[in-house]
Amino acid sequence: MPADESMPTAFYTDYPWPDVEIERSLLAVADCELRLASDNREETLIREVGDADVIITCWAPTTARVIAAAKKCKHVARTGIGLDNIDVPAATRAGMVVTNVPDYCMREVAEHALAMIFALGRKIAYSHLSTKQGRYSLVGDLPIERIEGTTLGIIGLGQTGTLLAQKALAVGMRVIGTNRSQRVPNGVTWKSLESLLAESDYVSVNCPLTDETRHLINSTTLRQMKPSAFLINTSRGGLVDHPALAAALDVGWLAGAALDVQDREPPDLSQPPYNDPRVIVTPHSAFVSTLAVNELRERVGRQVVDVLQGRTPENVVNPR
Secondary structure, eight states: OOOOTTSOEEEEOOOSSSOOHHHHHHHGGGTOEEEEOSOOOHHHHHHHOTTOSEEEESSSOBOHHHHHHOTTOOEEEESSSOOTTBOHHHHHHTTOEEEOOTTSSHHHHHHHHHHHHHHHHTTHHHHHHHHHTTOOOSGGGOOOOOOTTOEEEEEOOSHHHHHHHHHHHHTTOEEEEEOSSOOOOTTEEEOOHHHHHHHOSEEEEOSOOOTTTTTOBSHHHHHTSOTTOEEEEOSOGGGBOHHHHHHHHHHTSSSEEEESOOSSSSOOTTSTTTTOTTEEEOOSOTTOOHHHHHHHHHHHHHHHHHHHTTOOOSOBOSOO
């Protein structure tokens, strides 16, 4: 039986979980049909968005062209935190509400960053790879360092950076940080970016991606790090100039890196820096836990229902 043309429709561009049953059941409260894109390319979205009342998007390019094609759309709901895949000004001009969920996975990302610090410093990932390839020699894994007493530099002290600082302090690390406000959590010492890079044994990038911060980690800033230091990025891939990171590793400007986010996803894993044994790569999974993902999907579903039923949803990001 064809869908009732009077029913509202939500167009789901892409999602990294196995099904959409959580979203479908929540949208049913508003008698909303959920339609899935056949793939997440821009041209496909333009062709398929049709008369959708809502666009739900994770990583797909929700560009000005996609927004222009969505003539009936009143809401773009981001299943995540960052908004770099959505043309928010275009949506605002078109009268669409844009929402995100900015605070659902902070603990997971902080835990992931701390796990990467231990995996790098204790050579856990490198040793695991070596043994699986038939090499059983601790000599080949040296140097291996104690984490307690080392210095963690955190670039960006928002919610995630603050949680990471608290966890690092709890395991005995010295924590320094940099941000624009120069206000830091208890136990953290503020430093300029240049001083932070020079002093840190581990540098964790936890700031948002903006025009100002794109390629914040580049050939100049990498040169300021200790040769024994490690870089961790669980924030946004565009914060790091990956060719510059590969070159810096080649000449020994730093000891290694752990990357959960890439400038293009998925990256070509056969190319540096991703194929370097000193680099840990995880598939943009820092945000993931069963609890976090379920919370994200449920909150996005409620945002959509609120808009469809005439209420203001949480976390509207359009400029006032």
